[in-house]
Amino acid sequence: MKNDISYRDSVHRIGRVWILSALAMLIAVPVAICLYYRAWPSIGGVLKGMLSIAPIFWTVGVIEVFTYVPMLGTGGSYLGFVTGNLANLKVPCALNSMDRAGVQPGTEEGEVISTLAIATSSIITTLIIALGVLLLSQIAPVIESEALQPAFANILPALFGALGVVFISKDWKIAIAPLAVMITLFLLIPSLASAVGVLVPVGALIAIGVARVLYKAGMLDEKTAPVEPMD
Numbered sequence: 001m002k003n004d005i006s007y008r009d010s011v012h013r014i015g016r017v018w019i020l021s022a023l024a025m026l027i028a029v030p031v032a033i034c035l036y037y038r039a040w041p042s043i044g045g046v047l048k049g050m051l052s053i054a055p056i057f058w059t060v061g062v063i064e065v066f067t068y069v070p071m072l073g074t075g076g077s078y079l080g081f082v083t084g085n086l087a088n089l090k091v092p093c094a095l096n097s098m099d100r101a102g103v104q105p106g107t108e109e110g111e112v113i114s115t116l117a118i119a120t121s122s123i124i125t126t127l128i129i130a131l132g133v134l135l136l137s138q139i140a141p142v143i144e145s146e147a148l149q150p151a152f153a154n155i156l157p158a159l160f161g162a163l164g165v166v167f168i169s170k171d172w173k174i175a176i177a178p179l180a181v182m183i184t185l186f187l188l189i190p191s192l193a194s195a196v197g198v199l200v201p202v203g204a205l206i207a208i209g210v211a212r213v214l215y216k217a218g219m220l221d222e223k224t225a226p227v228e229p230m231d
Helices: 002-037 043-083 086-101 108-134 136-143 149-153 155-168 172-188 190-216
Strands: none
Touching: 002 043, 043 086, 043 108, 043 190, 086 108, 086 155, 108 136, 149 155, 155 172, 172 190
């Protein structure tokens, strides 16, 4: 138990350092530009711009913490939130890695696999971006070709569709309710497509509630039934 507490404390300490360092670097870039060019935006302009987008980002940011941290674990969460691209890269990578390794989110094994998966994903992403920058002039005609545009427009649906098949197939009874609710919402109100980040935890809560009801009714398989807390 002491080792576990020491490990989590060290992860939290290092994680806070990296989060604050990343925040300082993000703020330093526009400040450096303003200092170099001796041009500062007006306070009114900054506040006007923030009021139009900040509430959305703050809301999604808070929701992502409550949604993704239980999936990714301590180390994976700090690393994922610092490197970014959570929804379309880090979370699917971590979940798929845990599934292939046969471990569950929220366990010590799951946290180790999640952290390694996100770290590997971050390194590979950085290498690919570096190669893309170096070879931009050569690959730009291919990327911008009309034949590939439909593929780029459907990367995220394809990614989560493939990942969804894996998890839905484990116990389709849990997936029916959130799928039905979300499909109905998007069909009735197509404009909700811009609020996917807010609706993710709604779907998660629906799935948790349905799983609890099915578990109490004895309708879940042993593999997908939630583990009862130890006395």
